[in-house]
Amino acid sequence: MTPRPLPNQATALLETLPAPPRLVAHLRLVHDVACDLAEWLFPVLPFDREAALFGAATHDIGKILHPAELSGPGSEHERAGYELLLEQGVDEDYARFARTHASWHSPEIRLEDLVVSLADKIWKAKRVPDLEQLVVDRIAAVGGREKWQVFMELDDLLDRLAATADRRLAYQAAHPV
Template identity: 90%
Template sequence: MSTLDAVKLRPLPDQATRLLETLDAPPRLVAHLRLVHDVACELVEWLYPVLPFDRAAALFGAATHDIGKIVHRAELSGPGSEHEQAGYELLLAQGVQEDYARFARTHASWNSSDIRLEDLVVSLADKIWKAKRVPDLEQLIVNRIATAGGREKWQVFMELDDLLDRLAATADRRLAYQAEHPV
C-alpha cells in the first residue's frame, strides 16, 4: 500500500502523461511530477478566483518542469541544473509549444524580469511540495496578486501563508511517496 493511497493525487494533464510514457520517464520522476502537479492544483484553485491567469499552462508546467531529468538522470537524486535547458529543448523537440515548454527552463529562476505568474506558481509548487519555504518567491507572488487584484499585501500574505502552512503540513507523506519509487 502506497503512502498516499488515502490521498488521491489528481491526474496529470493528458499531454504530460503521454510525453512521460513516450520518453520512458523513470518512476521517481513521474512520482515527483505528480506530487508537484497536485500541489500546483491547490495553488491554482486558491489563486484563480482572485486573479485570472493561464491555469492550463501552469498545471502543464508543474507536470513537466523537471522532464529534462530524463536526459540528466543523476539530477534525479542529486543537485544540478542541466536538466532545465535540456527539458525545455526536449519538450520543444516533442512538439510542445514554447509557451508550455518554458516551465522546464524557468522553474528555478523566478527573479527574471519576464517571469509570469504561471511560472511563479510552478516554482512555488516545486518548493512547497516538500515544505520548503522561499520568502523571496512567496513575496513575488504576494506582490503580483496584491497589485493585480487591488488588495493589501499583508492580507494576501496572510492568506498565502495559511495555504502554504497547510500544504507543508503533509510534505512528509509526499516525500515518502516519492521515495517509494525507484530512480
C-alpha cells in the first residue's frame, strides 16, 4: 500500500522540523483517507478541500514536540502543534486542525474539521457514532438532503474504508517511532 503524497507545504514542514518516520506515515495515511472523504463530499456540497487535506496532513504535527504521544495517549500535541504551525508561518485557518482534530463538539468546528477528525478515526477502522452523526447532520443541513440518505451513503463509504484498515496499520507499523 502506498498512500497518496502529502501536499508540498506539509512535506516541507515535516522535513524541516524533522518529523519521525512513524509520524509521517500516520499523516500520509490520514491524508489519504481524507482524500477519499473529500472526493465523496465534493459533488455533494462545497467545502475547502485544500484546507481539509492540509489539516489531515499536519493534524498531529505537535507530536514532534511530544514524542511519547506517538505510541501512547495524550493531548499535549494538539495545542503544541497549532502553535508550531503558526511559528512556521502557516495561516491560522490551516493551523487550526492541529487543535481541532480531537474536539469536534466545539461550536467553531467546520465541516473541514469534521473531515479531518473522521479521517483520523476511520483510517484504522474506528467508528465514532457521535462524530459520524455530526458529519451527517452538517451535510444534510448544508446540502438540503435527508439525514437518512446521507447516513446510508456515508456508512457505505466508511465501511469500505474500514475494510482496508489492516493494510494501513501494517504500513504505519513498518515505520520506526
